[in-house]
Amino acid sequence: METHRTDTTGRILDVSERLFVEHGFEGTSLRMITQQAEVNLAAVNYHFGSKDALFDAVFIRRLGPLIADCLAELEQLKALARPGVSDLLMTFIRPCLSLSKDPARGGAMFVRLLSRTLVENHRDLRETVSQQYGVFVERYAEAFQRVLPDLDAVERDWRMHFAFGVMFNAFAGNDVLKIFTRSQIVSARDPDQIVKHLLPFVVSALQAGAPQ
């Protein structure tokens, strides 16, 4: 790890992150990247193998620390005598908010890119991520079991699935109703505002009675 930033792969990563966030994956060409990073076109394929692999590298550089933060918060949760649904959700929400406020790690725009990548069906990323970060889902499944012990296991999995779906969707800034109306339904892009409305919604959803 060199300290000086003449490193080719580092410049490619930094420029790629900014352009992927600004223009999305399809909207960013390798020629845009290599031009702004002042490296040769072939450098990307030499160092990363492909455009897909480059995206994975950009993505995982931020995902790793985020997941580490979440798992650390989950550990602290064990110290609580009787943690509630809200406590559990905040172990995920707090690191996301923290990341969204740290421009050095990509800031709010990167959280959007990250969430959108998860919500959409992004490429082969699964292979890389599941091996390294499968523990993320395992730990949260255990925590959900502790917080919602009376719920059927299958039903609990569905709710965890739905809950992460809403939260990632919210952080992605997606608005499925947006195409139907000229004015946005919800105006706020501020993550804190989003969480304020999001949290009671998800908490109540998770505490619903069992179906049938």
Place this chain on the structure above:
Amino acid sequence: METHRTDTTGRILDVSERLFVEHGFEGTSLRMITQQAEVNLAAVNYHFGSKDALFDAVFIRRLGPLIADCLAELEQLKALARPGVSDLLMTFIRPCLSLSKDPARGGAMFVRLLSRTLVENHRDLRETVSQQYGVFVERYAEAFQRVLPDLDAVERDWRMHFAFGVMFNAFAGNDVLKIFTRSQIVSARDPDQIVKHLLPFVVSALQAGAPQ
């Protein structure tokens, strides 16, 4: 509207729908479409203007009837003395289930394509849709007001926003946790199974107490 199926635009639409559903938008090339539809490559741009516009045409051909069904169900809701949150949600869910079971209208795969298109940030589709189908959101906003009269207006908008987000995400078959684990969290692809778990989740979420 010709009855015989030698019509060029009709063949393009039918083939496009199948290929978009199978391979997605980016994964479907105009050359694949024109080859299977047995028309010339330039025919697409002549009849539709662009690949984007072709997708819009395919999309709106199914969206129109679906929205009409939902609005019809909303009208019937007015006859109920005191409709509940569940009744309201079913005016949207029933037409979606119906569409997903009708292969002649694209079936379950098309519902996934439709939901994914809404969840993702698809192109200029907004211009076309908002003018014709803006009424969809207006009517549902009114219905939410009737069913949840005690809720603050802003809070109600947020919940409607979140609620449609979960539902479209569920119908899209998206699983944000999928990339973290080899085995799917939730296995069922059957729309009825999805709704069974989805409905109580969303109903409870919408009935949450106001934040702070």
Place this chain on the structure above:
DNA sequence: GTCTATACCGTGATAGAC
């Protein structure tokens, strides 16, 4: 090992002949 120049093939789009 690292970087460069360049060529290859598939993509969506378009002009102009018929």
Place this chain on the structure above:
DNA sequence: GTCTATCACGGTATAGAC
């Protein structure tokens, strides 16, 4: 309306310079 030819741009592969 239809078709052919052609264009610019995309990701990728490779030969060869340092």
